Amino acid sequence: MATLQNGYSKKKQLDVVVVGAGLVGSLEAVYLAKRGHRVRLYEFREDIRKTPTARGRSINLALSVRGRRALRDVGLEAHMVKEHGIPMTGRRIHRTDGSTYAIPYDANTKQSIYSVGRNYLNGLLLQESEKYENVERYFNHKLIEANLKKGSLTFLKTDTNETVHVTADLIIGADGAFSAVRKAMTKRPFFDFSQKYIEHGYLELCIPPDDNGGFQMPPNFLHIWPRGEFMMIALPNQDCSWTVTLFMPFTKFKNLDTEEKLLAFFEKYFPDSIPLIGRKKLIEDFFAESPSPLVAIKCRPYHVEDKALLIGDAAHAVVPFYGQGMNAGFEDCTLLDELFQKHNDSLAEILTEFSETRWEDTFAVSDLAMYNYIEMRDLVTRTSYRLRKAMDDFIFWLLPNFWVPLYNSVTFSTMPYSQCIKNREWQDKILKRTLSFAGLALVIGGAVSFKIKYYGLY
Ligand SMILES: Cc1cc2nc3c(=O)[nH]c(=O)nc-3n(C[C@H](O)[C@H](O)[C@H](O)COP(=O)(O)OP(=O)(O)OC[C@H]3O[C@@H](n4cnc5c(N)ncnc54)[C@H](O)[C@@H]3O)c2cc1C
Structure with missing residues (x-):
């Protein structure tokens, strides 16, 4: 039995393919690389470090204890939290008259959640994976076919239109809410699956920095404009801007189809945000994109024999209102790592135990996330x-x-x-x-x- 540099001992180097180099897939690749396994990371998109920020997907995220624990395991917590995280000590509630008050998250131990940049964190994890010779990264590879029982996958190279066939000891599906790996599982008997689109969607706006390049609002809060049936929130960015997200029923979005109606709506419900965003920018940003839908996915089991496993949003996409989607996905990686240790890399035991023990908690966080929308948009007031x-x-x-x-x-x-x-x-x-x-x-x-x-x- 060989002992690795980092103290892990391993019986056999497993050949693992991770599908999806998003937040969770990239982290999982690092965890597996640390254990000495060969990891091939296949990603549909271009390397995120080379593409400018895409609009329409949350630009920043709230990192909390579960996510921090995973980042600590791979040596990135301190860097992320101290240098690239903005602490949010509580909610700052905006009334319609523009006055605000704070509700601390934890008045006793004064803990914070941290606003972190999605792309930065994803890039950092990919960069970390480059430190390991046993990790290979393949971008512009879209999974189009999977025979999970045999451990074989077919990818389409989106830049050349070639197909690539790959086999592995273990396939990890970290390919997000609309997972192609999960799709292959749905054909198998006893695979339970449910998908729920909520009637509310979201649209991202932006409060830019002030004229001196500083924050226009107190930065150490998650700002909320709760309005009963809908709400707007804002999380701080490192460049002193704010990512503002309006969550609202699609029917309401649809009614705001002219500049006049949009401004009247903001004057009525979010008047203090107009000078912060700027009238022109509000109109431009609001009409630049359509609101995005929000989906919750529950499924089980997460594995196929000793060959394939789902993690992250592929296994359990949740609505974003508890700020736990990424954190729960990162926790999957931590728990999986513990099972690799416990079962000495024996895949059948690892995958079975993960599947049997994790679903109850991911179903629970999904329910909690649905509940928290009501708390944030209505109950807090x-x-x-x-x-x-x-x-x-x-x-x-x-x-x-x-x-x-x-x-x-x-x-x-x-x-x-x-x-x-x-x-x-x-x-x-x-x-x-x-x-x-x-x-x-x-x-x-x-x-x-x-x-x-x-x-x-x-
Ligand atoms: C508005 C909003 C706000 C959020 N806020 C928070 C928050 O504050 N805190 C928090 O913890 N979570 C938050 N989340 C949830 C969080 O974004 C997700 O849980 C997290 O991104 C899941 O990571 P993932 O890697 O599992 O999936 P993804 O981030 O979706 O990554 C999946 C990857 O797989 C790739 N892929 C997809 N299909 C294929 C294919 N066929 N072949 C190859 N590659 C493929 C994709 O290109 C992508 O890179 C929020 C979500 C939203 C929508």
Whole structure:
């Protein structure tokens, strides 16, 4: 048994093909390379480092603890967080009158999520893969056919129209929400699959830096304009601009078909954003693209015998409202790496255990993401929500090992997502009971003073 430079020992070098060099596929390639396996990474698009930022796909993303843990494993966390991440300590809510107030994510331990550039992170992971001689990268290769049981794949070279046939010990499908690897799995018996398009879409706008090149809004927040049925959010970029995303029912987007209607709509719901974006830019950017749809995908099992596995969005695309899609995909890579270690690279055991243990958590994060849209666009404005959050934070402060609020467990811990939901259900029951006992006065008294101290009176 050989021992590698990085301390891993391995029995046999596996020949792995990873389909998709997006965030998750690129990270997985590095994890596998670290274990000493041969990795061939096939990507439909041009190398992302050579193409300018495409509009229409989120330009920045919120990185939280699960994603950070994976980046730490491959030696990139500190660089990403300290040098290329902008901490967001909480939500900053914009009322229609233009006034704002902050709701910290974690008033007790003061943890933040980090706004990171999608392309930068993807490029960084690809660059990291170049440090390993056992990784080969093939761009402009589109998977068009797969025989997963045999471990064989056919790619179309999009620049020359040639076809390329490839075989591997293991195929990893990291080819996103519309995965071609998953498509090949759907023909197999007992493969369950569901796809849900929500009635809301999204469109990205931009708040540019101010005249001095600085931020036009306080940068260490995720800004939200919650408007009940729809919302707008903004995440900071390193160049001091903001990526602004409007989430709204498609029917509403459709109604905004003239400049006058668009401006009237913004004057009514997001008046403070108009001078920040700029009238001309708002009109140009809004009409430059159509709103994009949002899809949630659940499927299982994720594997085919000891030959193929789905990870990332290919296995579990979620709506973006918990900021967990990439984080969950990165967590897939971490868990998979642990299973490689546990089962000493024995593929049948690794893939079976991943499939059997992961689905419950990815289904859970999908449900959490759907719920969080309602919280972000509507509940955050309600007193009942803020009182509950204050209670949660107060008890968390009092008993940090016993009571972890839902948002903290999802975002700032690696608690399995399904456990986060069970935890919340259990907390709901306790609170209901507590409210009917004499302790009620004590909890509310404490929560109210906590709320006033950290959130002000309103
Ligand atoms: C608006 C929005 C905001 C988001 N915000 C967040 C956030 O704040 N935090 C967070 O954690 N997540 C967020 N997400 C989710 C996140 O973007 C995804 O979960 C993440 O990109 C998934 O990575 P992936 O590598 O699995 O898939 P992808 O990023 O889709 O990459 C798949 C890759 O496979 C390639 N590919 C596809 N088909 C083929 C083929 N046939 N052959 C070869 N290659 C192929 C594609 O070109 C692509 O490069 C957001 C998503 C959206 C839409």
